[in-house]
Amino acid sequence: MSNIIIEAHGLKRYYQRGSETVKALDGVDISIREGEIVSILGPSGSGKTTLINLLSCLDAPTEGTLIVAGKAVAGLSEDQLVEVRRGVLGFVFQQFSLLPTLNVAENVELPLLFLGLKTDPKKTKEILASVGLTDRAKHLPRELSGGQMQRVAIARALIVGPKILVADEPTGNLDKATGQSIIDLFKRLAKEEGLTILLTTHNTVFGAEADRVITLEDGRIVSEVDPRHLVFDTVLG
Numbered sequence: 001m002s003n004i005i006i007e008a009h010g011l012k013r014y015y016q017r018g019s020e021t022v023k024a025l026d027g028v029d030i031s032i033r034e035g036e037i038v039s040i041l042g043p044s045g046s047g048k049t050t051l052i053n054l055l056s057c058l059d060a061p062t063e064g065t066l067i068v069a070g071k072a073v074a075g076l077s078e079d080q081l082v083e084v085r086r087g088v089l090g091f092v093f094q095q096f097s098l099l100p101t102l103n104v105a106e107n108v109e110l111p112l113l114f115l116g117l118k119t120d121p122k123k124t125k126e127i128l129a130s131v132g133l134t135d136r137a138k139h140l141p142r143e144l145s146g147g148q149m150q151r152v153a154i155a156r157a158l159i160v161g162p163k164i165l166v167a168d169e170p171t172g173n174l175d176k177a178t179g180q181s182i183i184d185l186f187k188r189l190a191k192e193e194g195l196t197i198l199l200t201t202h203n204t205v206f207g208a209e210a211d212r213v214i215t216l217e218d219g220r221i222v223s224e225v226d227p228r229h230l231v232f233d234t235v236l237g
C-alpha cells in the first residue's frame with residue numbers, strides 16, 4: 001500500500017458575508033494515497049472547489065487539521081502556503097488559462113519562470129510528448145482545439161514535477177470524447193508516474209473512472225465509494 005499524501009480531519013471553510021455565515025465546507029475527513037485518482041462530485045455550490053482549493057493549499061481552512069505531503073498546513077500564512085505548493089502541486093483549470101501570445105512550449109515553461117527556475121528544452125519536449133503534443137510546440141493557443149489546449153494546461157502543470165495534480169472541472173469545457181481522452185491521460189499519469197490526481201467534475205461517468213468517488217452535498221461528504229466495488233456489487237445483484 002502506498003503512503004498517504006493528503007490527510008484532513010474536520011475540515012471547515014466558512015465565509016462571513018455581513019451577518020451571514022456561508023458554510024462552504026462543514027467538517028470533512030479525507031485521506032488520499034499517493035498515486036490515487038480521487039474525483040469529487042456534487043451539485044453546484046456543494047463545496048467541490050472549496051474542498052479542492054483547501055486540499056491543494058490554495059486556501060486555508062477555517063477549522064480542522066490538514067497534512068499535505070508531510071506538512072501540517074492549517075494556520076499557515078499565504079507565503080508559507082506558497083512554499084508548500086512549490087514543486088508539490090500542479091494545477092489545471094477549466095478555462096485552461098493559456099497566454100494567447102505565447103506558443104505551446106512557452107506556455108508550458110511559464111511556471112518555471114515564475115519559480116525562477118531554468119527552462120530545459122529537452123524536458124519541455126518530454127512533457128509535450130507525454131501529453132501527445134509533440135507536433136504542436138510552436139503553435140499559438142488559438143491554433144489548437146479545446147482538448148489540445150487542456151493538454152497544454154496539463155503539461156504546464158506537470159513541468160514543475162508535482163506529486164499531486166489538481167484539476168477543477170478539467171473536462172467541463174470539452175465534448176465527451178475529448179473529455180474521455182483527458183481522463184485516459186490522467187489514468188496513465190497516475191499509473192506510470194505515480195501522480196496523485198484530485199479532480200472535480202459534474203460528469204458522473206468521468207467521475208466513476210477514478211479510484212475513489214467522493215460526493216459532496218452542502219459542504220459535507222455524503223458518500224465515498226470505490227467505483228470498482230460498485231460494479232462488483234452490481235454484478236452480484
Ligand SMILES: Nc1ncnc2c1ncn2[C@@H]1O[C@H](COP(=O)(O)OP(=O)(O)OP(=O)(O)O)[C@@H](O)[C@H]1O
Nearest residue numbers: 015017022024042043044045046047048049050051
Ligand atoms: N469567496 C466566497 N465568499 C462567500 N461564499 C463563497 C465564496 N466562495 C464560495 N462560496 C460559497 O460556498 C459554497 C460552495 O462553493 P464552491 O465554489 O465550493 O461550490 P462548487 O461545488 O465548486 O460549485 P460548482 O459546481 O458550481 O463549481 C457556495 O454556496 C458558494 O456560494
Ligand SMILES: [Mg+2]
Nearest residue numbers: 048049050168
Ligand atoms: Mg466549483
